[in-house]
Amino acid sequence: MHDETWMLIEVGALLFGLSLLGRLAIKYGQSPIPLYMTAGLVFGSGGLLPLHASTDFLSSGAELGVVLLLVMLGLEYSPTELVGNLKSSARAGIWDGLLNAVPGAVFALILGWGPIAALVMAGVTWVSSSGVIAKVLRDLGRLGNRETPIVLSVLVLEDLAMAFYLPILSAVVIGASLLEGAITVAIAVGSVTIVLYLAVRHGKKLSRIFHPEQPETLLLGVLGLTMLVAGLASQVQVSAAVGAFLVGIALSGQVAHNAEKLLAPLRDLFAAIFFVFFGLTTNPADIPEVFIPALILAAITMSTKVMTGYLAARKAGIGRPGRWRTGVALMPRGEFTVIIAGLAVSAGVQPLIAPLAATYMLITVISGPVLARITDTAWFKQRMKAAAKREGALVGSSK
Amino acid sequence: MGVRIEKIDLPGFGVRHDVVTQDGQHIGVLSFRDGHREVALYDPEDPDAILGSVSLTGDEASALSDLLGHAALLSQLSDLGNGTIGLFTEQLVLPSDSRFLDRPLGDTQARTKTGVSIVAILRGNDVIPSPTPAEVLRMDDLIVAVGTREGLDKLDKLLAHSQV
Numbered sequence: 001m002h003d004e005t006w007m008l009i010e011v012g013a014l015l016f017g018l019s020l021l022g023r024l025a026i027k028y029g030q031s032p033i034p035l036y037m038t039a040g041l042v043f044g045s046g047g048l049l050p051l052h053a054s055t056d057f058l059s060s061g062a063e064l065g066v067v068l069l070l071v072m073l074g075l076e077y078s079p080t081e082l083v084g085n086l087k088s089s090a091r092a093g094i095w096d097g098l099l100n101a102v103p104g105a106v107f108a109l110i111l112g113w114g115p116i117a118a119l120v121m122a123g124v125t126w127v128s129s130s131g132v133i134a135k136v137l138r139d140l141g142r143l144g145n146r147e148t149p150i151v152l153s154v155l156v157l158e159d160l161a162m163a164f165y166l167p168i169l170s171a172v173v174i175g176a177s178l179l180e181g182a183i184t185v186a187i188a189v190g191s192v193t194i195v196l197y198l199a200v201r202h203g204k205k206l207s208r209i210f211h212p213e214q215p216e217t218l219l220l221g222v223l224g225l226t227m228l229v230a231g232l233a234s235q236v237q238v239s240a241a242v243g244a245f246l247v248g249i250a251l252s253g254q255v256a257h258n259a260e261k262l263l264a265p266l267r268d269l270f271a272a273i274f275f276v277f278f279g280l281t282t283n284p285a286d287i288p289e290v291f292i293p294a295l296i297l298a299a300i301t302m303s304t305k306v307m308t309g310y311l312a313a314r315k316a317g318i319g320r321p322g323r324w325r326t327g328v329a330l331m332p333r334g335e336f337t338v339i340i341a342g343l344a345v346s347a348g349v350q351p352l353i354a355p356l357a358a359t360y361m362l363i364t365v366i367s368g369p370v371l372a373r374i375t376d377t378a379w380f381k382q383r384m385k386a387a388a389k390r391e392g393a394l395v396g397s398s399k
Numbered sequence: 400m401g402v403r404i405e406k407i408d409l410p411g412f413g414v415r416h417d418v419v420t421q422d423g424q425h426i427g428v429l430s431f432r433d434g435h436r437e438v439a440l441y442d443p444e445d446p447d448a449i450l451g452s453v454s455l456t457g458d459e460a461s462a463l464s465d466l467l468g469h470a471a472l473l474s475q476l477s478d479l480g481n482g483t484i485g486l487f488t489e490q491l492v493l494p495s496d497s498r499f500l501d502r503p504l505g506d507t508q509a510r511t512k513t514g515v516s517i518v519a520i521l522r523g524n525d526v527i528p529s530p531t532p533a534e535v536l537r538m539d540d541l542i543v544a545v546g547t548r549e550g551l552d553k554l555d556k557l558l559a560h561s562q563v
Contacts, residue, residue, distance in 0.1 A: 076411040084408060134411060144415065144427045144439035146447040149407050156410045257432065322447030384445075 006053030014043065014054070018272055029139065031132050031369065033334065034362050036272050040279015041287075041358075051280070058277045064227075065274025066342075067244040068267040069335050071226045073130065073159055074248015075260045079200040082160060082249065085153045092150070092312035093157035099304040101126040107297050113350045116172055120344040123165055124357050125301040129334025129365065130155045136329060136369045140376065147313050147322040151329045154312060162336060163192050163246065166239040169340065173347035174237065188238045192246070199250035212254040215262055222251065222259040223266070241339055271335070278338045278358065281345065286355035294359035302364060302371075305330040321384045325375045332368030337361045427452075436460040465524045489551050490521070493540045494559050505532025513553040515546030 018039060022032035043051045051058070086093075104125030108118040133155060142148055167188030171181055199206075210221050226247045233243025251259060309327030318326065341357030344350070374380055403419040413431040420426065427439035427449065436459075439452035455463065493500065499507050509515055520527040520534065521541040527534060536542075544554055 081408050081410045085410065130411065141449065141452065143409065143412060144429050144437060144449040144452050146417075146441075149409055149415070152408075152410045152412070318447050319445060321445045325448070381445075 003053045007057055010051050010054035011057060014039070014051070014276065015269075015272075018276065022272075029369075031135065031332075031365055032272075033132065033275055034365050036275040037279040037338075037358060037362060040276040041282060041284045042279075043276075044280035044282060044284070055280070058273055058280065061270050061273035062277035062342075063240065065267075065270035065272075065277075066241050066335075066339055067226060067230045068263060068270050069131075069274070070241045070244040071222075071230075071248040072260065072263060072267050074245045075251060075256045075263070077156060077159075077249060078252060078256075079203055079249055082156060083200060085156045086160065089150070089153040089157060089312070092154055092308070092315065093161065095311055096154055096158065096308045097126060097161065099308050100301055103300050103304055104297070107293075107300075108350075111293070113352075117344070117350040117353060119169060119172055120340060120349055120353060123162075123169060123340040124337050124353075124360065125297065125333070126165075127158045127162060127333065127336035127340075128155060128305065128330045129332045129336070130159065132332040132334050132365055132369065133329055136332070136372050139369075140372065142325065142329070145322065145325065147316075147318045147326045150313050150316050150318065150326050151309065154308065154330060158336075159245070163196065163242050164189055166242050166340075166343070167192060167237060170237050170239045170343060170347075173344055173349055184237050187236060191233075191236065191238060192242060195246045196249070199246060203250040203252045206250045207252050207255040210251075210255045210259075212258045215258070218255070218259055219262045222247075222255075222263065239343070274335075275338065278342055278354075281342075282354045282358045284355075286352060287359055290352055290356040290359055294356050294363060297356075298360050298363040298367075301333075302331045302368065320387060321375060321381070324380070324384075325372075328368075328372045328375055331364055331371060333361050333364045438463075462524065465526075469521060469526060485547055486545055487548055487551055488518075488543065488545050489555075491542045491544060491551075491555055491558060493536055493538070493542060495538060497536075497558050498560050499536050499558060500538060501535060503532060504530055504534045504536060507536075507557060509544075509554055509557060512557060513546065513550045515544045515550040515554045517542055517544050519543040 018032075018036055021035040021039060025032040025035050043049050101122035104121035104123070105118040107125075108114075108121035113121075133151065137143055137148060137151065168185050171184035171188055209225075210218050212218060226244050229247050230240035230243040233246075234240040248256075306324070306327030309325075309330045310323040313323040313326035337357055338361060341353050345354045405417040405419070407415045407417060409415055409429070413429065416428040416430070418426040418428065425441045425446070427437075427441070429437040429439060429452070431437075434457045436455040436457070437452045438455065439449040442448045442450045504517065504520075509517060517530060518528070520530050520536075521543065522537060522539075542558070544551060546554070
């Protein structure tokens with residue numbers, strides 16, 4: 001049989017299998033992402049049933065998956081939301097960065113992986129998963145809660161921070177000399193700033209290229225422009241993901257709204273392939289070695305996320321139960337953890353980063369949404385009441 | 400007397416408007432970008448958490464707002480005519496055998512004959528504020544009128560005039 005035929009068979013069987021796994025996950029109220037990645041581990045090199053003919057397709061698909069994930073993220077936010085959040089929650093964003101990126105970096109240094117791996121691991125532990133968290137908030141009926149805008153603004157700031165972090169990371173991992181590296185970073189950061197400024201100021205003009213009421217031309221146009229910009233961005237070391245994110249931000253109004261609807265099914269398909277592919281490139285034989293470190297890292301950085309949320313919510317005047325809810329909601333890591341680890345692995349930074357990041361992400365994605373329900377339990381509510389009473393007694397006695 | 404409404408962005412989802420009522424209660428109105436709406440009430444024990452929410456389609460939301468809008472209009476009118484200056488507001492149902500049924504408002508000559516002002520007509524879910532004399536009266540119309548006690552009584556009789 002031809003390779004193309006095998007490709008159809010392998011990809012078809014894979015997607016069909018993913019759909020069954022996804023149904024299973026959704027039935028138990030879980031995100032399907034961990035199962036997608038596990039499927040990748042099973043079919044990858046060193047796995048039970050290695051795939052052959054479809055790896056090229058899956059590799060391109062995974063690249064497209066990153067681009068689509070990021071352009072959708074950009075489309076979801078309007079430029080005014082971004083700027084507004086930057087002004088109102090900058091401090092929460094800085095706490096978030098310090099509390100969650102530093103443990104990852106320190107961890108890499110302790111393992112003796114060197115400074116570049118430390119920069120990678122900082123990103124791996126820093127960013128929460130907007131996709132998973134948005135779903136958790138919806139499932140738990142917390143969208144109307146007063147702490148929810150704080151959760152969302154932390155996520156927005158992280159995504160925005162990635163627009164600067166990823167170019168810096170891609171410049172550093174290609175191992176340029178100090179001067180070359182500095183120049184690349186300056187170009188990257190400069191172009192991101194300029195594009196972001198233009199997107200916020202003149203995004204409407206860009207949107208006018210497209211006709212919002214013609215689904216076919218809109219789909220081709222937006223997808224084409226996104227891939228084009230992503231490719232060009234990647235060419236100048238700004239990283240394809242960031243290019244796609246910026247296109248998403250720049251589009252606004254009806255064009256953005258309709259493009260979001262059209263691209264959503266594509267995103268679902270290629271994002272699934274992206275997670276599978278990361279599983280494929282990770283050798284499951286490496287996992288036992290990194291499992292305990294990943295567990296420790298997850299425990300530490302999930303606690304620091306809770307702390308981030310708690311502090312940010314306290315600053316915004318949210319009551320004690322709401323502060324905990326903010327914290328527990330932020331725990332799951334996701335797409336960025338995998339994107340960052342993937343970037344590092346393809347540049348050959350430290351081969352163990354892939355299994356570590358995969359295990360770490362699986363632990364947080366599986367346990368995060370479950371732990372987020374703690375704040376809805378009678379036990380938690382009882383404790384909050386008791387704490388409030390103690391505080392009341394303290395205030396009373398000090399009179 | 401303004402109403403306190405706060406607008407809060409929910410990046411990726413839409414916006415939430417927070418209405419603070421006079422007795423300090425909060426009502427959250429969530430407007431999602433796909434057009435659906437939710438109205439949420441907050442837990443008195445934990446004011447940051449919603450107690451529950453009602454999901455509304457676009458049509459349901461606008462029907463609800465019409466209902467509340469009627470109430471607002473009527474309460475404004477009754478503020479105006481609370482009797483202290485001798486003015487009263489009344490809602491009169493157009494009798495089904497009235498001779499003014501399906502005839503323009505001007506034909507009643509209500510203003511000339513009774514001195515009463517007809518300030519609005521409520522028809523099903525619609526409000527017709529400040530109707531013109533050309534507005535045709537329909538079956539089941541509620542006529543909102545402002546005037547003296549005497550004038551309103553006269554108008555009531557006038558509208559009740561059956562077709563001869």
